[in-house]
Amino acid sequence: MPLLLGCIADDFTGATDLANTLVKQGMSAVQVIGVPEGPLPEANAVIVALKIRTAPVGDAVAQSLAACDALTGAGARQVFWKYCSTFDSTDAGNIGPVGDALLKRLGAGFAIACPAFPTNGRTVYLGHLFVGGALLNESGMENHPLTPMTDPNLVRVLSRQTDGGVGLVPFGVVEQGAAAIRREMTRLADAGRRWAIVDAVTDAHLLAIGEAVAPHALVTGGSGVAMGLPENFRRAGLLPARSDAASLPPMQGAAAVVAGSCSRATLGQIGLARDHVPVLELDALATPDAAALAAQALGWAEGRLEAARPVVIAASATPEKVAALQARLGREAAGALVEEAVATIAEGLVARGVGRLVVAGGETSGAVVQRLGVTALRIGPEIDPGVPWTFAEPRGIHLALKSGNFGARDFFLKAFHHG
Numbered sequence: 001m002p003l004l005l006g007c008i009a010d011d012f013t014g015a016t017d018l019a020n021t022l023v024k025q026g027m028s029a030v031q032v033i034g035v036p037e038g039p040l041p042e043a044n045a046v047i048v049a050l051k052i053r054t055a056p057v058g059d060a061v062a063q064s065l066a067a068c069d070a071l072t073g074a075g076a077r078q079v080f081w082k083y084c085s086t087f088d089s090t091d092a093g094n095i096g097p098v099g100d101a102l103l104k105r106l107g108a109g110f111a112i113a114c115p116a117f118p119t120n121g122r123t124v125y126l127g128h129l130f131v132g133g134a135l136l137n138e139s140g141m142e143n144h145p146l147t148p149m150t151d152p153n154l155v156r157v158l159s160r161q162t163d164g165g166v167g168l169v170p171f172g173v174v175e176q177g178a179a180a181i182r183r184e185m186t187r188l189a190d191a192g193r194r195w196a197i198v199d200a201v202t203d204a205h206l207l208a209i210g211e212a213v214a215p216h217a218l219v220t221g222g223s224g225v226a227m228g229l230p231e232n233f234r235r236a237g238l239l240p241a242r243s244d245a246a247s248l249p250p251m252q253g254a255a256a257v258v259a260g261s262c263s264r265a266t267l268g269q270i271g272l273a274r275d276h277v278p279v280l281e282l283d284a285l286a287t288p289d290a291a292a293l294a295a296q297a298l299g300w301a302e303g304r305l306e307a308a309r310p311v312v313i314a315a316s317a318t319p320e321k322v323a324a325l326q327a328r329l330g331r332e333a334a335g336a337l338v339e340e341a342v343a344t345i346a347e348g349l350v351a352r353g354v355g356r357l358v359v360a361g362g363e364t365s366g367a368v369v370q371r372l373g374v375t376a377l378r379i380g381p382e383i384d385p386g387v388p389w390t391f392a393e394p395r396g397i398h399l400a401l402k403s404g405n406f407g408a409r410d411f412f413l414k415a416f417h418h419g
């Protein structure tokens with residue numbers, strides 16, 4: 001099976017989201033954890049999941065280039081740089097610098113940037129990113145613990161991260177379809193732009209954009225814009241007719257949720273779960289010690305674990321509490337402490353028989369997956385848009401890595417009625 005699309009994702013939930021999108025479009029896809037060292041798994045798309053969203057720019061670039069080399073070395077014909085549908089990044093990066101480095105490595109001079117994911121309420125209009133009905137900077141993302149997003153104008157945001165000019169392919173052009181989008185990209189590239197933010201409000205827009213970028217060496221964006229890419233390979237005779245996602249082994253063991261995401265969606269999901277299943281909310285401010293928090297949580301879980309319903313253990317907190325812990329420890333140390341605690345809890349839960357685990361939050365998922373020694377995730381059925389069940393190798397457990405902002409309010413309950 002030839003490798004066609006080589007993908008690099010800046011976090012682990014994002015990688016799963018992308019793999020899920022490709023599988024739904026009939027492309028076989030496997031997510032691998034970290035820069036692959038040995039041979040790549042057999043699949044038409046391989047998604048390398050990195051934990052580089054908030055890494056220092058130099059590290060993010062080095063890991064992305066190593067992943068790119070592994071993917072193109074294995075024959076990938078196009079590279080996809082996946083970041084968050086809410087464009088999570090700081091003015092230092094890493095969306096722009098990684099994209100610039102990949103363009104250079106691939107010998108290309110132009111790429112689109114399109115985080116739109118209309119099914120999950122992320123749309124881009126005249127370069128401005130909306131989350132549901134709100135501009136990005138009024139959506140709750142302005143309070144993100146690690147990457148507060150305070151400017152909704154993506155042309156401006158990306159311009160602060162790259163020395164290549166950033167243009168815009170506006171809604172009016174996107175509406176006209178792939179040929180018009182391609183003409184506008186050519187015009188922008190001829191005018192010396194290296195990047196174009198591309199508007200998209202509907203899936204039809206994303207499919208047209210996907211078709212327009214067929215010849216591009218590098219495509220960048222959220223998972224939405226990848227929707228149109230499998231069809232390009234099919235049109236070129238490289239990908240067979242659609243096949244269904246491989247089914248996963250049957251689920252076994254006790255059910256649990258661990259959460260480190262502080263997004264509005266996750267806080268709402270914890271709130272609803274409280275009325276139905278055992279929920280433990282950790283207070284990292286009162287106990288700023290990862291080992292002590294983990295011991296509390298694992299002690300509490302004792303005797304409560306079962307297959308029929310999950311326990312929920314959340315370090316998630318309101319923006320005020322997050323700010324208080326950050327003021328005491330510093331932003332990175334606060335995040336690292338909570339990630340360490342949640343990873344230890346996840347490890348302890350699996351050791352105590354949890355076989356299906358939902359992890360809420362991208363950074364949190366990175367910490368958990370690394371701690372569990374997972375090397376690859378096979379993609380299974382979708383629970384809610386962007387979040388499938390996966391089967392983690394070599395641990396042999398089921399994991400669902402939920403992006404902070406994804407999932408309906410009853411996600412932590414409904415997940416365990418799937419698969």
Ligand SMILES: Nc1ncnc2c1ncn2[C@@H]1O[C@H](COP(=O)(O)OP(=O)(O)OP(=O)(O)O)[C@@H](O)[C@H]1O
Nearest residue numbers: 145261315317322335338339361362363364403404
């Ligand atoms: N009570 C808390 N105080 C300070 N930081 C916290 C607290 N709880 C969680 N965090 C940190 O907040 C960060 C949340 O980021 P994470 O990526 O896990 O969630 P998210 O951004 O909502 O999800 P995604 O990246 O999928 O959108 C993590 O680093 C986590 O450790």
Ligand SMILES: O=C(O)[C@@H](O)C(=O)CO
Nearest residue numbers: 014017084085222362403
């Ligand atoms: O694009 C998204 O919103 C998600 O896949 C993600 O990256 C969250 O971490």
